[in-house]
Amino acid sequence: MTVLRDYAAAVTQPTLSEEPGRYDELTAPDGTLRPAWKSLGAEVAELTSDRLRRVRREIGRFLSDDGVTYTRPGEEAAPWRLDPLPLVIGAEEWAGLEVGLAQRSELLNAVLQDLYGPQRLLASGVLPPAVVYGHRGFVRAMARPSADPQLLLLSATDLGRNAAGEWRALADRTQAPSGIGYAMENRRVISRVLPELYREAGLHRMAPYFQAMRSAILASAPEHVPNPRVVVLTPGTHSETAYDQSFIASSLGFPLVQGSDLVVRDGAVWMRVFGRLERVDVVLRRVDAAWSDPLELRGESQLGVAGLAEASRRGSVRIVNGIGSGVLENPGLLPYMSAMCELLLDEPLRLPSLPTSWLGDPGALEAALGQLGSVVVRAIDRPGWRPSENHDELRATLVAEPHRFVVQEQVTVSQTAAVHGLGVAPVPVALRTFTMRYGSTYRPLMGGLASVLDAGRSVSSKDVWVLKGRPEDPDQGLADVLAMTNVRAPAAMVPRVLEDMFWFGRYAERTEDMLRLVLQTHALSEDFRSRPYSSGGATLRVLMTTVSALSPTPDPSPDADFRSNLLDPHRPGSVAQSLAALRDAAQGSRDQLSSDVWRAFGSTDRAAQALVEYPYSHQVAESAGRMLSGVLSLYGVTSQMMRDPGWYLLETGRAIERGLQLVRLLRATTTVRRGIDVDRDVHHAVLAVSESAVTHRRRYRDYVRLTNVLDLLLLDPENPRSLRFVLATVQTSLAALPTSTGSTRPERLVLDLLEELDRADLAMLGTVDGEARPHLQHLLDVLLGQLTRLADAVVELHLAGAPTPRSFGLGRSGHTRLEVRGP
Numbered sequence: 001m002t003v004l005r006d007y008a009a010a011v012t013q014p015t016l017s018e019e020p021g022r023y024d025e026l027t028a029p030d031g032t033l034r035p036a037w038k039s040l041g042a043e044v045a046e047l048t049s050d051r052l053r054r055v056r057r058e059i060g061r062f063l064s065d066d067g068v069t070y071t072r073p074g075e076e077a078a079p080w081r082l083d084p085l086p087l088v089i090g091a092e093e094w095a096g097l098e099v100g101l102a103q104r105s106e107l108l109n110a111v112l113q114d115l116y117g118p119q120r121l122l123a124s125g126v127l128p129p130a131v132v133y134g135h136r137g138f139v140r141a142m143a144r145p146s147a148d149p150q151l152l153l154l155s156a157t158d159l160g161r162n163a164a165g166e167w168r169a170l171a172d173r174t175q176a177p178s179g180i181g182y183a184m185e186n187r188r189v190i191s192r193v194l195p196e197l198y199r200e201a202g203l204h205r206m207a208p209y210f211q212a213m214r215s216a217i218l219a220s221a222p223e224h225v226p227n228p229r230v231v232v233l234t235p236g237t238h239s240e241t242a243y244d245q246s247f248i249a250s251s252l253g254f255p256l257v258q259g260s261d262l263v264v265r266d267g268a269v270w271m272r273v274f275g276r277l278e279r280v281d282v283v284l285r286r287v288d289a290a291w292s293d294p295l296e297l298r299g300e301s302q303l304g305v306a307g308l309a310e311a312s313r314r315g316s317v318r319i320v321n322g323i324g325s326g327v328l329e330n331p332g333l334l335p336y337m338s339a340m341c342e343l344l345l346d347e348p349l350r351l352p353s354l355p356t357s358w359l360g361d362p363g364a365l366e367a368a369l370g371q372l373g374s375v376v377v378r379a380i381d382r383p384g385w386r387p388s389e390n391h392d393e394l395r396a397t398l399v400a401e402p403h404r405f406v407v408q409e410q411v412t413v414s415q416t417a418a419v420h421g422l423g424v425a426p427v428p429v430a431l432r433t434f435t436m437r438y439g440s441t442y443r444p445l446m447g448g449l450a451s452v453l454d455a456g457r458s459v460s461s462k463d464v465w466v467l468k469g470r471p472e473d474p475d476q477g478l479a480d481v482l483a484m485t486n487v488r489a490p491a492a493m494v495p496r497v498l499e500d501m502f503w504f505g506r507y508a509e510r511t512e513d514m515l516r517l518v519l520q521t522h523a524l525s526e527d528f529r530s531r532p533y534s535s536g537g538a539t540l541r542v543l544m545t546t547v548s549a550l551s552p553t554p555d556p557s558p559d560a561d562f563r564s565n566l567l568d569p570h571r572p573g574s575v576a577q578s579l580a581a582l583r584d585a586a587q588g589s590r591d592q593l594s595s596d597v598w599r600a601f602g603s604t605d606r607a608a609q610a611l612v613e614y615p616y617s618h619q620v621a622e623s624a625g626r627m628l629s630g631v632l633s634l635y636g637v638t639s640q641m642m643r644d645p646g647w648y649l650l651e652t653g654r655a656i657e658r659g660l661q662l663v664r665l666l667r668a669t670t671t672v673r674r675g676i677d678v679d680r681d682v683h684h685a686v687l688a689v690s691e692s693a694v695t696h697r698r699r700y701r702d703y704v705r706l707t708n709v710l711d712l713l714l715l716d717p718e719n720p721r722s723l724r725f726v727l728a729t730v731q732t733s734l735a736a737l738p739t740s741t742g743s744t745r746p747e748r749l750v751l752d753l754l755e756e757l758d759r760a761d762l763a764m765l766g767t768v769d770g771e772a773r774p775h776l777q778h779l780l781d782v783l784l785g786q787l788t789r790l791a792d793a794v795v796e797l798h799l800a801g802a803p804t805p806r807s808f809g810l811g812r813s814g815h816t817r818l819e820v821r822g823p
Contacts, residue, residue, distance in 0.1 A: 025416035036090035067598030091469035100351030137326030150322030160413035175326035181247030228281035246590035264307030360403035500588035505653030507582035535677035603630030
């Protein structure tokens with residue numbers, strides 16, 4: 001028997017459990033597969049436990065290679081989880097659900113327009129005023145007759161099935177509905193790991209929906225804007241759904257910006273772009289409304305844009321979704337959805353909500369107080385609030401402010417099969433659906449994001465397959481996508497992204513150079529740790545001292561020191577810290593980078609994990625080598641980028657860092673004479689670390705002299721690893737930047753460095769005074785100081801963006817973007 005037949009046999013067996021029965025998405029009560037699963041044909045019968053376990057491993061690798069993470073509040077970013085088995089919904093069943101979802105979004109839009117407009121719902125008594133005014137999502141600043149009405153463009157609804165198989169709306173997401181990026185990523189991964197099943201399923205592809213979404217967002221711009229500028233406003237890289245936000249921005253082709261990248265002038269929103277301002281017409285908002293405008297809303301916010309609410313009221317910018325749309329997420333609205341639908345749409349509600357009672361109603365309060373043990377108490381606008389387990393305390397809380405709470409039935413959602421252990425097991429599952437306003441109607445996504453639940457908390461996800469009724473049906477029911485402008489969108493990068501690109505280049509080079517040093521030092525350690533008094537042992541001490549100088553807080557044990565360097569992100573200058581900073585810079589400019597960048601990080605992550613699992617000396621070299629391969633692959637990825645200011649700053653950062661690391665390496669290894677044999681071995685190691693050993697061997701037949709090493713690493717204009725070559729790279733890259741004139745401070749400093757190299761006398765540099773080489777030491781000190789000033793000058797001239805956001809209030813300091821950056 002296959003794994004699904006085993007599952008069907010198991011879940012239809014009688015049990016002694018006291019838990020309420022659940023509707024099974026895969027198996028009917030008689031033990032047969034549901035019609036949607038039956039239609040998948042022979043491929044389903046071939047799903048074995050071994051195959052599903054292999055697929056699960058492949059899923060983990062693909063998600064890691066794509067850099068997919070999710071950050072729970074107060075926790076570190078964690079890998080995204082995806083179960084191999086999809087949630088499958090047949091065409092006939094979806095048709096009814098689709099109508100209910102479209103009507104629900106239309107109703108939510110009508111409620112939004114009414115609450116910020118004529119307020120018929122309040123005047124007629126259909127909706128108690130305290131439900132609205134007691135919810136923090138209602139933004140009074142937007143409830144003005146003169147305000148420009150903004151339609152609800154995007155929404156999400158969380159659904160669950162009851163034991164009878166009927167869908168119920170558990171919650172609505174309208175503030176900044178998230179998850180559609182994760183849904184698309186799930187689809188991409190499942191299509192790769194189960195290609196035969198995916199091809200034969202006859203399901204709706206999701207790509208046309210994203211094309212239609214882009215069209216709808218562009219069409220939402222203020223009238224008479226022929227080529228609208230759209231931006232995605234994000235709280236930053238440490239947001240819970242940072243991946244989802246960057247995925248949407250990259251997929252739709254809109255720049256990902258933070259509040260500091262925007263400014264309001266003369267009632268309009270502008271984006272800072274390399275010394276100028278460019279008008280913004282649409283803001284796809286992923287910052288909660290309360291934090292969107294520190295001028296009118298939360299004064300301590302450093303995430304929003306001062307004046308954004310006023311620009312929205314004037315209609316000079318469209319915000320998707322509008323500030324104040326979060327009031328629709330109020331669970332206190334759920335008891336009144338049917339009545340509101342009758343009043344505003346003049347039709348019955350097709351998709352019922354989870355039975356809910358608002359405790360501002362005295363009758364509902366009295367009933368709830370008598371059954372606290374059998375209902376769920378929720379606050380209408382306190383995310384994360386948990387009711388007291390002491391019923392007396394809970395009663396006192398509810399009686400004091402009843403209008404701030406609702407009670408709901410215990411949620412019992414459906415179950416489906418998920419890969420668990422050596423087979424599959426039933427797990428509770430909920431479905432998040434997405435709807436957009438497309439033209440004059442609302443269209444749900446034929447798919448969605450399913451969540452595997454454990455104690456009400458999402459612990460994994462599933463792809464959602466909506467099957468076609470006929471093979472010839474157009475994907476997503478979209479035969480044609482509304483026309484979009486074919487005018488070339490203006491290319492622009494905000495200063496924050498340019499800074500991220502600069503540091504991306506620097507940290508990529510810093511990581512590579514430290515990895516090469518660790519690999520060379522570890523190789524010497526394997527050969528000479530037991531022979532400390534040999535020339536090789538002396539060379540090992542020199543390199544260990546160099547590692548300690550570049551990355552302090554060494555461990556007395558060489559192997560422990562290497563492991564710390566590769567794994568400890570808190571050790572200054574370590575490979576692990578540089579990789580973490582490199583990843584942070586990549587996150588900040590994710591919409592500008594190829595997805596192949598995250599494959600490189602996936603490779604380094606797996607190498608680090610292998611070193612954690614196998615703490616043996618040979619694993620240090622194995623993991624460091626695999627990390628180096630991953631980092632080197634970034635060069636291939638970035639070489640394919642557009643030659644825009646971001647790329648030139650990336651190259652500038654990489655070249656400056658290469659120069660800095662080279663000079664530091666030479667200062668630590670070549671400025672002291674240690675004897676002929678030790679000097680020869682040290683110079684061999686320096687050439688290997690600098691990736692110039694092969695060139696030296698070809699040119700000098702492996703005859704190692706200090707002057708030859710210095711000539712190759714400092715003065716050679718043809719060696720990509722030489723200081724002269726990297727300075728020429730910096731010179732070329734700086735000249736291509738819009739703010740360069742030929743006489744700016746960074747350009748002058750590059751000329752000074754080149755002149756310093758022109759004056760260098762190799763014979764003089766090699767002269768010895770006692771054991772020291774004072775002329776070489778002086779030159780390297782001068783070069784290091786000038787390179788450091790060059791790096792600072794590039795930041796000051798080319799990366800000076802908006803002033804640091806300041807709080808308008810006296811509350812919390814707000815949210816800031818964490819950085820690990822240094823010289």
